Amino acid sequence: MITWKSLLLGACAPVLLSASATAATPPQAQAPTAVAEVAKKGPKYGTFGFDTAGMDRAVAPGDDFYGYANDGWMKTTEIPADRGSYNTFGILADVAAERTRAIVEDSAKSDTPAGSDARKIGDYYASFMDEAAIEAAGLKPLAPELDRIKAIHTRADLSRELGASLRADVDALNATDYTTDRLFGLWVAQDMNDTSKYRPYLMQGGLGMPDREYYLDESPRFQDLRDKYQAHIAKMLTLAGYDDAQARAARILALESAIARAHWSVDATGDMSKANTVWTQADLAKNAPGIDWTAYLQAAGMAQQPTFGPWQPSAITDIASLVGSQPVPTWKDYLAFHAIERGAPYLSKALVDEHFAFNSTALAGTPQQRDRWKRGVDNTSSALSEAVGKLYVERHFTPEAKAQMQEMVKNILVAFDARIDRLDWMSGETKSKAKEKLANFRVGVGYPDKWRDYSGLRIVRGDAYGNWERSEAFEYRRNVAKLAGPVDRDEWWMTPQTVNALNLPMQNMIVFPAAILEPTFFDPNADAAVNYGAIGGVIGHEVVHGFDDTGALFDAKGNLKNWWTAADMAQFKARSQALAKQYSAYEPLPGLHLNGDQVLGENIADLAGLASAYDAYHLSLKGQAAPVIDGFTADQRFYLGWAQNYRSEFREATLRRNVLSGVHSPGEYRAQTVRNQDPWYPAFEVKPGQGLYLAPEQRVKIW
The missing domain is CATH 3.40.390.10 (Collagenase (Catalytic Domain))
Incomplete structure (x- = not known):
């Protein structure tokens, strides 16, 4: 979409x-190309591929075509307790998840060679599913990052930690990933002015709630969410052993509210003419003072990168100014909370449950947490996306289906x-x-013709948090490495097991993953x-x-x-x-x-x-x-x-x-x-x- x-x-x-x-x-x-009007084998739904039982023929199509086609389904379908919504995409995502579960569980059981993709898939999944080991580890996996944050004393220290935490976790290709809870996000893609080279785009971030309106809208609904968010921040800090959590939470929410005021709206973010800005390293220092950009870029592994693309330039400027003006202790609290929040899904049950209570129940109205195996499948598929995808298409995508799709595209x-x-x-x-x-x-x-190489990713059985952390760093390094090489105009930005489709304007390319090519x-x-x-x-x-x-x-x-x-x-x-x-x-x-x-x-x-x-x-x-x-x-x-x-x-x-x-x-x-x-x-x-x-x-x- x-x-x-x-x-x-x-x-x-x-x-x-x-x-x-x-x-x-x-x-x-x-x-x-002619296509046979009626296929030889029977379709999955009905006699011709449409679920007529899901219609409501009492509805006049000219009054409500959606209801005419779908009200029967609407009346008999309940949103699963672990979802905020349910739709055709969700139904197919369930199919893909079950198939992917078989892949990862088979990989976890089989005696595959050490270092192979299948072994990494199995070890990643088995580690996430080993709740006893995760509980035993407690907060130890978080300690290195929290210790680094505690050691921050100066603006240079702060800038260095912000740069070290930069990840390739935003994607202007995907409307749901325009922002990140890290202060900025990195997206490495073709330069909009010259697609023969890459440009590293810096995108606004720093918010724990979905959008600026959640911080700025004065209606009772959003005021209540802000109260719940502040309570959530305090609870997460308390679970991680921080004292004076209520006061820390109030300062963090105030800081995020200031960041939100700097943010561009979704509509403005989609304006390419505004996003197409190029800054040199000198421009970063001049246009976005407050951050020690030398320290930031050194820690981010981009000290030699000459140019950058601030996607929302005024937001980058205003957020950087907050780094320079807000108290360092407040920033340390902010960084600690977000480190805990990001890592929570891979840590103890108390943190997992509190993370769900706010992010899914309060924000999306979802009453029940998804089964752990579903979360394990999603996390494994995210960390080893194309390794899982390769096995997925071997099992579930036929040459005949591909040929028929190609015919339709023509x-x-x-x-x-x-x-x-x-x-x-x-x-x-x-x-x-x-x-x-x-x-x-x-x-x-x-699926792509060329698969990604995961030989540089270290997966350790029994280290759920470390596996997630290393996979994020691996993906970040992969993206930064693109800056030194030729443009790959054939890069896919979706996995075969993703129920979606995509247009890539700077590649002039469209992709249709295997998982959406289902009834x-x-x-x-x-x-x-x-x-x-x-x-x-x-x-x-x-x-x-x-x-x-x-x-x-x-x-x-x-x-x-x-x-x-x-x-x-x-x-x-x-x-x-x-x-x-x-x-x-x-x-x-x-x-x-x-x-x-x-x-x-x-x-x-x-x-x-x-x-x-x-x-x-x-x-x-x-x-x-x-x-x-x-x-x-x-x-x-x-x-x-x-x-x-x-x-x-x-x-x-x-x-x-x-x-x-x-x-x-x-x-x-x-x-x-x-x-x-x-x-x-x-x-x-x-x-x-x-x-x-x-x-x-x-x-x-x-x-």
């Missing part, structure tokens, strides 16, 4: 769709290319540049119309991210470079704002509307991606008539396939958090992008006066 953009609520070579080593064959040179690229040709508002000059960009798309399906998104045995509406809509979504309000700013080589005429860009912005206005009218909770600008990129991708998938489906028929199946026409099956993607239920706290800090509209509103699609109206006999009806001139069309 963000043009750095993943499908969700977000260093390997991809599988290319042509023989070219650098770009897919221009779509206009390819003929659409057809959707053809369809989008044709849509560019048909635009009546865009000049030939801009169309030519758009088609050039599309022709240079790189596409990865299922209901993709079923090799389902009706083609359903597959095109479901995974086809996802493919189109990621393609269009290359042309949304962010992607449209990047050229065919991935550089942030204008390729539009002024008149065409004005038209594009006007049409985009019409879509933003439409979504700003939606009110998921009383008094809480969507921010149409904040979710704009994702909604452009849904809008034009679904339209492209529709065109591709009909192109794939090569003029043959599509049959009616179980009383549903092909167009009806197509749009139902799309709506089924976005089944979702939310606890109120989680929904509020997603609306405030996320870039994706809730599933209900993503499904309702159909109201802008002309073919949807005759497919379901939608008439004026119905709730979703838009007159033809009100339907937003961008691509």
Whole structure:
């Protein structure tokens, strides 16, 4: 789901769709590929790949298409007690977790060679599951970091510790990872001005709650959360043996509130023109005084790096000033708390439970902690991501599924290319540049061709905390090392076992991991119309991210470079704002509307991606008539396939958090992008006066 953009609520070579080593064959040179309308084997859901039992046919599709397609499922599905929300992505994540559990448990049991990836996977998981050893260790694993913090006396000492704690734990590709609880986060990616080299981007951080609004909103709801957060800070410090915890907690919350005031909003963070700033080391010292940048960069292992990209420059400046102005003892308390908070999931049960009580129950409304094996699978998969992914695809992704996906991608690229040709508002000059960009798309399906090397990562059986700590440092060093080498334009930023998809604008690349290529998104045995509406809509979504309000700013080589005429860009912005206005009218909770600008990129991708998938489906028929199946026409099956993607239920706290800090509209509103699609109206006999009806001139069309 963000043009750095993943499908969700977000260093390997991809599988290319042509023989070219650098770009897919221009779509206009390819003929659409026919797809059999009805597969030979039975689909997982129903007779044609759609869960008709999950519908509510008493609902008029023109009044509530999401309810018509999904209310049956909504009425019979409960949010699991260990979740803040539940949706199609979550269902597939459960499937992937069960499969990954088998992989890690097999690795933990088997007598694999010392130092092998399988042994590391098994030892990491077994260590996390060994609660007795973790309890016996107590706070000892934290001692080295807490001792370093206690030894801080000067601003230089403080800067050195802040630099030593820097990690590659933010990702501008993922809307949920724009910030970190460390003071800053590092993201190493292509330079936006010259994608032949890397740039280290520094991103705002330092908050223990999800977003600046949690600190600054004066409503009773957020005041209560701040009270709970302060109590949580005090409890964590007390558990770690600190005295005067209440006073320390008050000072920490005050400091984080000052950091929050410096933070950019989610909407501003997504503005590439503002993010594209380059500072030298001298600029860091001049523009962000307060930190001893020489000490910071030395400790961070980047003393020789000449340039940096402050993603939110004014925030970097203001946060650095706090390092210089706030009392050193307050900073020491702050660092100690966050060290305890980050490490808590790998420490004793008392810390684990308190961490859950605030971060999941208070913030997201989740009543029950996830089973330990699920947390162990997630943590192992995160630490040894591609090592686990390699075993995952060996067991669970077939060449046939990959070939069918590649076929669909080809057809959707053809369809989008044709849509560019048909635009009546865009000049030939801009169309030519758009088609050039599309022709240079790189596409990865299922898994990378080149797997990451974990030989440098030391995993010790019985050392859960140390394994996590070393894996984070390993990932950090891997990212910093990229700065000294050539750009890998084929790097994947998702693992095969991730239920998501991604557009990488500076690589001009889209990826579809194996774990999302499962029913209901993709079923090799389902009706083609359903597959095109479901995974086809996802493919189109990621393609269009290359042309949304962010992607449209990047050229065919991935550089942030204008390729539009002024008149065409004005038209594009006007049409985009019409879509933003439409979504700003939606009110998921009383008094809480969507921010149409904040979710704009994702909604452009849904809008034009679904339209492209529709065109591709009909192109794939090569003029043959599509049959009616179980009383549903092909167009009806197509749009139902799309709506089924976005089944979702939310606890109120989680929904509020997603609306405030996320870039994706809730599933209900993503499904309702159909109201802008002309073919949807005759497919379901939608008439004026119905709730979703838009007159033809009100339907937003961008691509």
